[in-house]
Amino acid sequence: MPCLNLSTNVNVEGVDTSSILKEATSTVVGLIGKPGTYVMIVLKGSVPIAFGGTEEPAAYGELVSIGGLNPNVNKKLSAAISAILEAKLSISLLRFFLTFYDTKGSNFGWNGTTF
Numbered sequence: 001m002p003c004l005n006l007s008t009n010v011n012v013e014g015v016d017t018s019s020i021l022k023e024a025t026s027t028v029v030g031l032i033g034k035p036g037t038y039v040m041i042v043l044k045g046s047v048p049i050a051f052g053g054t055e056e057p058a059a060y061g062e063l064v065s066i067g068g069l070n071p072n073v074n075k076k077l078s079a080a081i082s083a084i085l086e087a088k089l090s091i092s093l094l095r096f097f098l099t100f101y102d103t104k105g106s107n108f109g110w111n112g113t114t115f
Contacts, residue, residue: 001039002032002068003063004040004061005044005061005064006044007044008045008059009058010057010089011046013045013046017043017045019088027077028063031077056092057089060097061081061099067102077100081096
């Protein structure tokens with residue numbers, strides 16, 4: 001159910017994106033507590049992004065989940081996901097925003113219906 005959408009202006013061609021996806025998945029599973037079989041991570045590179053008026057490496061993310069989010073978990077997720085992006089894509093912690101959305105099951109489609 002949790003879906004983490006990450007967009008960055010960094011070109012991810014030639015980058016080991018599988019390791020980013022695996023690390024992000026295990027982070028979301030570990031902190032939200034949802035089964036890994038329901039976690040989706042989307043990584044889009046080469047997205048035009050200006051942050052603070054410059055096009056230096058930056059990223060934006062949105063995490064949507066049915067439950068499991070709260071201020072404490074969100075803080076831990078923000079730290080962990082930004083650390084992954086810094087280590088793997090050289091994106092400064094200061095150039096990454098992450099928005100959290102806790103939604104109802106009826107607002108999340110899957111398997112031809114909703115949760």
